[in-house]
Amino acid sequence: MLPKDAAAAEGKVNVQINGKWYRFPKGTRIADACNSVGAHVPCFCYHPKLSVAGSCRMCLVEQGMPPRLAPGATPQYNEDGYQTISWMPRAVIACANTVAENMGIRTDSKLTSEARRGVLEFLLSNHPLDCPICDQAGECKLQEYTADYGRGTHRFTESKTKKGKNLSIGPRVNLDQERCVLCRRCVRFMKEIVGEEVLGVVGRGTHNAIACYPGTELDSNYSMNVVDICPVGAMTSKDFRFKMRVWFLKSTPTIDVTNGTGTNINIWTREQQVYRITPRQNDEVNSCWMPDDARLAYKYINAPARLTTPLVRTDAGADQRPSTWDATIGLVTEQLHKCAPTEVAMIASARMTNEELYMVRALAKQLGITKLDIVPRTGEADDLLVSADRNPNSTGAKLILGKEGKGLRTIRNGVRNGSIRFLIALGEDLTSEEAGFTAEDLAGLDYLLCVSHSENATTKAADVVLPGVTFAEKYGTMINVAGRIQRLNKAIEPMGEARSDWDIYRSISQSLGCDCVNVIACPSPMAVLEQMALEFEPMHGLTWGNIGNEGKAIIETGVTIPLIEREKAKK
């Protein structure tokens, strides 16, 4: 059997790339095929999630096919079963062409590199070459490809075309038209993914430039994605520009916690400081995109409001004063021992990781309390990536605590009618709109214990405050609205003396006399996960390692992510 027949049986075609034969499904783009076997094809305009423009010409490759047969001739096959490839004298673009049977591609030939060299020279002919002050420097495709195919010297003696610089085209994005290579990724993104055609190309020839119509703005909640997909420094984030050179930043793969979608992100940090968040591709969760509000929800991590030591109020009416962990845990244990379990309520959070929720459950069990719930949080879904559920781990809270926030009202009433005298607030500001407690409610309590990463009205009213951490400082897992378990990774160390929340709950349980080995002997969130994998049916078989950076669908919730559904329907 000839290789072509064997491939056809699988719906594939044989393609020779740089001398080696591979098999790809029919219809695969040459660029994707080459990239998948390590023959990197440079691209500006091609983006796998957008329509093909074929305008930058950077992905030119040398291509060949078997010669066309004379009438009546039969194809000749060599000993490996392939026809001889006759190479075409001109290069073709790899993004707009698909593979075919017995096709040959050369990404490293003289023709290919000469073609790319020529394209790059034209792209640079009007580029300002302002890399030293450009935010994209270090992650700029033009810079990278110039290192590969650049000439080093200019042959153009004409003056460069002047275009608009430092233009504000939206509340969060700035445009430099001179740096632009006119790939139109931003135009296509806004049109095809967001459905708001606010960007376009005006002018002709060297005067071509990206613009929005005066009076309209790039103000979508997804506007900052154009900064990510811009291969050069034309689109820059107002939030991040001039803050830090990108090569100093460390990126940590984790997930967004602003809503139930669990958008996959990278947190970019340097020396315990978070500088930016960018989306991380996950075709089951967020494709390549993320909403702006989630991207900018990192300021509180390094804010002055962060709590860095335990705080205790020894006498009613006195100020809170800093204390040590040992002394505070001791004090909390003593105080909790005095509370009648029926008069204690605990408010946990669906912003907690599964591991934290597991420890909360253990703590509640140790205290013997039944009044326990989370704070539900809903908003408007945007039909793209923002879920109506604004808690990142409602699914986990339901699975582990069996709570969805329905008992919150009862707890609130209990506090108001005096049947609840002691309140434990874990990771929630009770005075927030969603929780619905008032300052008077909190003032009327006999005892308020609070775990929080930042100062808020609840911590101020609390008798004891234990400093926890934000999502950037912890390991853990969360289950998104679609039932997918995903990992949070620690990007920075906890602030000051703050401790991981799961460990705080574990310590209190232990100090209260918990003797369950699975709780008190847990060395890490990964060990908690393994424990949960034994206890909860949907988590069976899960380990930190096998969840991976992509996550794993574990529960059938019936909820889908609209953007992902649309993307799948397109295929």
Next chain:
Amino acid sequence: MSETPNAIEAVSAPIPSPGEQYFPKFKVTPALVKEAQALVAQYPEGKEQSAVLPIIHMIQEKFGYICPESMPWIAEMCKSTPIHVAGIVTFYPGIHRKCPGKFHFRVCRTIACAMGGGEELLAHICKKIGVDPASLTDEEPMGISEDGMFSIEAVECLANCGFGPNVMVNDALHQEMTPAKADKLITFLKKNTINA
């Protein structure tokens, strides 16, 4: 808007021209809407955007040029966006963003006409109507006389190469043009208010 519009503002910044006195000002009337709708109706449902160019031609014919106010209206008519319309308007040199004069000269300078004296003819007509030939640039291809009577721009092929140099005045083609014939034509146009 600041004194000098930035690159974004320039997309819809008005470019004043003395030629405006000879054309009606762009105004949306029920008749105009109807005319635009008829053009949109030429295209299948979902392809309304295809009517952008025909509507642009219609507006340019009626009002002389595509004024900034008309672009959002055109977009609205064919379910497009203002930036898409602006992209088309700024792309084609034949679509004017500045009002031409009452008599608009298009002087061909493609190879056949250029060899027959098109370039010289362009300079000659410019001088005759009081336009500095050096003011015709890529960014500003059209020159206009102070009184708004005449405007001039260099164009590519008028599709009459065998009889160059060619000049088109408004919609009328004048072939085998010479400076002397141009002088005569301009004098005639000055005297007569009817279309050449």
